[in-house]
Amino acid sequence: GLFGGEGYNHEAFLKQLDNVKKDDSIKGVLLTVNTPGGGTYPSDEIYEKIKEIKQKHKKIYVHMDSMAASGGYYISAPADKIYAGPQTMTGSIGVIMSSIDYSGLQKNLGIKQNVIKSGEHKDILSSSREMTSEERDILQSVLDDSFNR
CATH class of the missing domain: 3.90.226.10 (2-enoyl-CoA Hydratase; Chain A, domain 1)
Incomplete structure:
Protein backbone atom coordinates (compact mmCIF):
# COMPACT_ATOMS: atom_id res chain seq x y z
CA GLY A 1 0.00 0.00 0.00
CA SER A 92 -14.21 6.80 1.77
CA ILE A 93 -13.04 10.32 2.49
CA GLY A 94 -12.93 11.11 6.17
CA VAL A 95 -10.86 11.16 9.31
CA ILE A 96 -11.42 8.76 12.17
CA MET A 97 -10.22 8.38 15.73
CA SER A 98 -11.39 5.78 18.20
CA SER A 99 -10.75 4.70 21.74
CA ILE A 100 -12.06 1.97 24.01
CA ASP A 101 -13.54 2.63 27.45
CA TYR A 102 -12.57 -0.28 29.72
CA SER A 103 -13.55 1.54 32.91
CA GLY A 104 -16.60 -0.68 33.54
CA LEU A 105 -14.56 -3.85 33.09
CA GLN A 106 -11.80 -2.49 35.31
CA LYS A 107 -14.35 -1.66 38.00
CA ASN A 108 -15.81 -5.18 37.82
CA LEU A 109 -12.32 -6.67 38.17
CA GLY A 110 -11.34 -4.33 40.98
CA ILE A 111 -8.67 -2.61 38.91
CA LYS A 112 -8.03 1.05 39.60
CA GLN A 113 -5.60 3.16 37.60
CA ASN A 114 -3.65 5.95 39.25
CA VAL A 115 -2.81 8.76 36.84
CA ILE A 116 -0.25 11.48 37.37
CA LYS A 117 -0.24 14.06 34.60
CA SER A 118 1.14 17.49 33.86
CA GLY A 119 -1.67 18.86 31.72
CA GLU A 120 -5.45 18.80 31.95
CA HIS A 121 -5.88 16.75 28.77
CA LYS A 122 -2.76 14.55 28.84
CA ASP A 123 -4.93 11.43 29.23
CA ILE A 124 -7.62 12.53 26.78
CA LEU A 125 -7.87 9.04 25.21
CA SER A 126 -7.54 7.08 28.43
CA SER A 127 -9.17 3.66 28.27
CA SER A 128 -9.61 3.70 32.06
CA ARG A 129 -12.40 6.25 32.22
CA GLU A 130 -15.29 7.62 30.25
CA MET A 131 -14.50 10.47 27.87
CA THR A 132 -15.91 13.84 28.97
CA SER A 133 -18.05 15.95 26.65
CA GLU A 134 -15.32 18.61 26.65
CA GLU A 135 -12.75 16.03 25.53
CA ARG A 136 -15.10 14.76 22.82
CA ASP A 137 -15.53 18.35 21.56
CA ILE A 138 -11.74 18.88 21.51
CA LEU A 139 -11.12 15.70 19.55
CA GLN A 140 -13.99 16.39 17.16
CA SER A 141 -12.49 19.81 16.48
CA VAL A 142 -9.09 18.24 15.72
CA LEU A 143 -10.67 15.78 13.29
CA ASP A 144 -12.81 18.47 11.66
CA ASP A 145 -9.75 20.68 11.15
CA SER A 146 -7.90 17.79 9.54
CA PHE A 147 -10.86 16.87 7.32
CA ASN A 148 -11.53 20.45 6.23
CA ARG A 149 -7.90 21.03 5.30
Whole structure:
Protein backbone atom coordinates (compact mmCIF):
# COMPACT_ATOMS: atom_id res chain seq x y z
CA GLY A 1 0.00 0.00 0.00
CA LEU A 2 0.99 3.58 -0.52
CA PHE A 3 1.29 4.51 3.16
CA GLY A 4 3.04 1.73 4.93
CA GLY A 5 3.00 -1.50 2.97
CA GLU A 6 6.13 -3.35 1.96
CA GLY A 7 8.42 -1.39 -0.26
CA TYR A 8 6.97 2.08 0.22
CA ASN A 9 9.33 4.78 1.45
CA HIS A 10 7.52 8.07 1.97
CA GLU A 11 10.62 10.28 2.01
CA ALA A 12 11.97 8.63 -1.15
CA PHE A 13 8.62 9.14 -2.89
CA LEU A 14 8.55 12.83 -1.94
CA LYS A 15 12.09 13.15 -3.31
CA GLN A 16 10.96 11.55 -6.59
CA LEU A 17 8.13 14.07 -6.82
CA ASP A 18 10.62 16.90 -6.18
CA ASN A 19 12.85 15.54 -8.95
CA VAL A 20 9.88 15.48 -11.34
CA LYS A 21 9.09 19.08 -10.43
CA LYS A 22 12.67 20.24 -11.08
CA ASP A 23 13.28 18.29 -14.31
CA ASP A 24 12.12 20.47 -17.22
CA SER A 25 12.33 17.53 -19.64
CA ILE A 26 9.44 15.82 -17.83
CA LYS A 27 6.11 16.99 -19.22
CA GLY A 28 3.78 14.76 -17.23
CA VAL A 29 3.44 12.02 -14.65
CA LEU A 30 1.40 8.83 -14.52
CA LEU A 31 0.87 7.94 -10.88
CA THR A 32 -0.54 4.53 -9.96
CA VAL A 33 -2.47 4.70 -6.70
CA ASN A 34 -3.28 1.51 -4.82
CA THR A 35 -3.99 2.13 -1.14
CA PRO A 36 -6.76 1.95 1.46
CA GLY A 37 -5.58 5.36 2.67
CA GLY A 38 -3.15 6.41 5.31
CA GLY A 39 -2.28 9.19 7.65
CA THR A 40 -3.51 12.70 7.03
CA TYR A 41 -0.02 14.19 7.21
CA PRO A 42 1.67 12.02 4.57
CA SER A 43 -1.42 12.25 2.34
CA ASP A 44 -1.32 16.02 2.55
CA GLU A 45 2.42 16.12 1.82
CA ILE A 46 1.86 14.17 -1.40
CA TYR A 47 -1.18 16.26 -2.32
CA GLU A 48 0.85 19.47 -1.95
CA LYS A 49 3.78 18.06 -3.98
CA ILE A 50 1.38 17.12 -6.79
CA LYS A 51 -0.02 20.65 -6.78
CA GLU A 52 3.55 22.04 -6.96
CA ILE A 53 4.24 19.86 -10.01
CA LYS A 54 1.06 21.13 -11.67
CA GLN A 55 2.19 24.73 -11.07
CA LYS A 56 5.17 23.90 -13.34
CA HIS A 57 2.59 23.21 -16.11
CA LYS A 58 3.16 19.47 -16.00
CA LYS A 59 0.24 17.10 -16.48
CA ILE A 60 -0.69 14.67 -13.74
CA TYR A 61 -2.53 11.47 -14.63
CA VAL A 62 -3.67 8.99 -12.00
CA HIS A 63 -4.35 5.32 -12.54
CA MET A 64 -6.39 4.02 -9.62
CA ASP A 65 -5.55 0.35 -9.22
CA SER A 66 -7.73 -1.99 -7.13
CA MET A 67 -8.17 0.56 -4.32
CA ALA A 68 -7.72 4.30 -3.97
CA ALA A 69 -9.61 5.16 -0.82
CA SER A 70 -9.33 7.93 1.75
CA GLY A 71 -5.79 9.37 1.43
CA GLY A 72 -5.42 7.69 -1.97
CA TYR A 73 -8.52 9.48 -3.22
CA TYR A 74 -7.25 12.74 -1.71
CA ILE A 75 -3.87 12.62 -3.44
CA SER A 76 -5.60 11.77 -6.74
CA ALA A 77 -7.92 14.79 -6.60
CA PRO A 78 -5.59 17.39 -8.18
CA ALA A 79 -4.86 15.15 -11.21
CA ASP A 80 -5.70 16.39 -14.69
CA LYS A 81 -7.27 13.02 -15.45
CA ILE A 82 -8.09 9.99 -13.31
CA TYR A 83 -8.45 6.49 -14.73
CA ALA A 84 -10.24 3.85 -12.68
CA GLY A 85 -11.71 0.50 -13.60
CA PRO A 86 -15.21 -0.69 -12.76
CA GLN A 87 -13.82 -2.81 -9.91
CA THR A 88 -11.68 -0.04 -8.39
CA MET A 89 -12.76 0.70 -4.84
CA THR A 90 -12.51 4.43 -4.26
CA GLY A 91 -13.99 7.09 -2.01
CA SER A 92 -14.21 6.80 1.77
CA ILE A 93 -13.04 10.32 2.49
CA GLY A 94 -12.93 11.11 6.17
CA VAL A 95 -10.86 11.16 9.31
CA ILE A 96 -11.42 8.76 12.17
CA MET A 97 -10.22 8.38 15.73
CA SER A 98 -11.39 5.78 18.20
CA SER A 99 -10.75 4.70 21.74
CA ILE A 100 -12.06 1.97 24.01
CA ASP A 101 -13.54 2.63 27.45
CA TYR A 102 -12.57 -0.28 29.72
CA SER A 103 -13.55 1.54 32.91
CA GLY A 104 -16.60 -0.68 33.54
CA LEU A 105 -14.56 -3.85 33.09
CA GLN A 106 -11.80 -2.49 35.31
CA LYS A 107 -14.35 -1.66 38.00
CA ASN A 108 -15.81 -5.18 37.82
CA LEU A 109 -12.32 -6.67 38.17
CA GLY A 110 -11.34 -4.33 40.98
CA ILE A 111 -8.67 -2.61 38.91
CA LYS A 112 -8.03 1.05 39.60
CA GLN A 113 -5.60 3.16 37.60
CA ASN A 114 -3.65 5.95 39.25
CA VAL A 115 -2.81 8.76 36.84
CA ILE A 116 -0.25 11.48 37.37
CA LYS A 117 -0.24 14.06 34.60
CA SER A 118 1.14 17.49 33.86
CA GLY A 119 -1.67 18.86 31.72
CA GLU A 120 -5.45 18.80 31.95
CA HIS A 121 -5.88 16.75 28.77
CA LYS A 122 -2.76 14.55 28.84
CA ASP A 123 -4.93 11.43 29.23
CA ILE A 124 -7.62 12.53 26.78
CA LEU A 125 -7.87 9.04 25.21
CA SER A 126 -7.54 7.08 28.43
CA SER A 127 -9.17 3.66 28.27
CA SER A 128 -9.61 3.70 32.06
CA ARG A 129 -12.40 6.25 32.22
CA GLU A 130 -15.29 7.62 30.25
CA MET A 131 -14.50 10.47 27.87
CA THR A 132 -15.91 13.84 28.97
CA SER A 133 -18.05 15.95 26.65
CA GLU A 134 -15.32 18.61 26.65
CA GLU A 135 -12.75 16.03 25.53
CA ARG A 136 -15.10 14.76 22.82
CA ASP A 137 -15.53 18.35 21.56
CA ILE A 138 -11.74 18.88 21.51
CA LEU A 139 -11.12 15.70 19.55
CA GLN A 140 -13.99 16.39 17.16
CA SER A 141 -12.49 19.81 16.48
CA VAL A 142 -9.09 18.24 15.72
CA LEU A 143 -10.67 15.78 13.29
CA ASP A 144 -12.81 18.47 11.66
CA ASP A 145 -9.75 20.68 11.15
CA SER A 146 -7.90 17.79 9.54
CA PHE A 147 -10.86 16.87 7.32
CA ASN A 148 -11.53 20.45 6.23
CA ARG A 149 -7.90 21.03 5.30
